[in-house]
Amino acid sequence: MAQILATVGDIVRAGKRLRFSWLNAGWMLNILLAIVAWWLSLWDLRAEAAWPMPTVLVLFAVACLLYLLARLVSAPIPEEGVVDLRRYHQEEGRKYAALFTVEVALTIATVFLYGSSSENWVASNYASWPTLAASAAATITGNRWVQAAALSVIMAMWVWYYATLQGALA
Numbered sequence: 432m433a434q435i436l437a438t439v440g441d442i443v444r445a446g447k448r449l450r451f452s453w454l455n456a457g458w459m460l461n462i463l464l465a466i467v468a469w470w471l472s473l474w475d476l477r478a479e480a481a482w483p484m485p486t487v488l489v490l491f492a493v494a495c496l497l498y499l500l501a502r503l504v505s506a507p508i509p510e511e512g513v514v515d516l517r518r519y520h521q522e523e524g525r526k527y528a529a530l531f532t533v534e535v536a537l538t539i540a541t542v543f544l545y546g547s548s549s550e551n552w553v554a555s556n557y558a559s560w561p562t563l564a565a566s567a568a569a570t571i572t573g574n575r576w577v578q579a580a581a582l583s584v585i586m587a588m589w590v591w592y593y594a595t596l597q598g599a600l601a
Contacts, residue, residue, distance in 0.1 A: 432463060432466050432467075432501065434498075434501040434502050434505050435459050435462060435463050435501050435504065435505055437505070438459070438505035438506065438508060439459070441508035442508060442514075442516075444508075445508055445514045448511075448512065448513055448514050449513075449514045449516065450513065450514065450515040450516060450517055450518070451516055451517075452516035452517040452519065452520045453579075454517075454520045454524065454575070454578050454579065454582060455504070455506065455516045455517075455519060455520040455524070456516075457582040457586065458504045458520070458524065458527060458528070458531075458582065459504050459505065460586075461504075461531070461582065461585055461586070461589070462497070462500045462501050462504050462527075462531070463501075464589045464593075465497060465500070465531070465534065466497050466501065468555075468589075468592065468593075469493060469494070469497055469538075472552060472555065473490070475552060489537075489541055489544070490541075492537070493534065493537055493538065493541065496530070496533065496534050496537065497534065499530065500527060500530055500531060500534060503523065503526060503527040503530060504527045506519040506523075520578075521573060524569070524573065524578060525569070525570055525572075525573055528566050528569035528570040528578075528581070529570040531566045532563065532566040532567050532569075532570050535559055535562050535563045535566055536563060538555075538559055539556055539559050539560070539563065542555065542556050542559075555592060558588040558589075558591055558592040559588075561584055561588055562584070562585050562588045564584075565580075565581040565582075565584035565585050565588075566581060566585065568580075568581045569581035569582070
């Protein structure tokens with residue numbers, strides 16, 4: 432989360448040197464929402480008396496993956512020169528979309544393996560499947576319209592998830 436917020440601060444500082452990308456900004460917001468969703472989902476595990484080592488390792492792996500995603504989606508912002516976030520997304524966007532696809536697949540698997548006792552985790556998979564399909568589409572093609580459509584689906588799923596499926600917010 433700190434990586435994304437620091438990059439947002441650097442983007443603001445870059446000002447007129449910046450060529451803004453709505454697609455990159457959307458992916459940054461997506462990863463920020465994924466991090467918050469992961470934190471909230473861990474809240475559902477608070478009643479667990481014991482966490483087996485495989486569970487701890489999977490949860491740690493997802494946390495590492497989210498950190499890596501935050502790093503990849505956050506463009507380096509130099510102190511001088513033009514900052515072209517559109518080009519950054521064209522060159523790097525499919526990489527972070529692919530890694531996000533892996534993260535969503537891992538989240539779905541985690542729910543099936545460890546979260547079947549949590550009603551919130553099971554419900555979250557209703558939003559995860561369309562998100563998986565959309566992020567896979569964004570991974571497969573760099574087409575701007577497909578990228579925008581995929582991001583729109585992902586954002587719609589986040590709105591649905593946070594508004595209706597996330598029990599920790601009730």
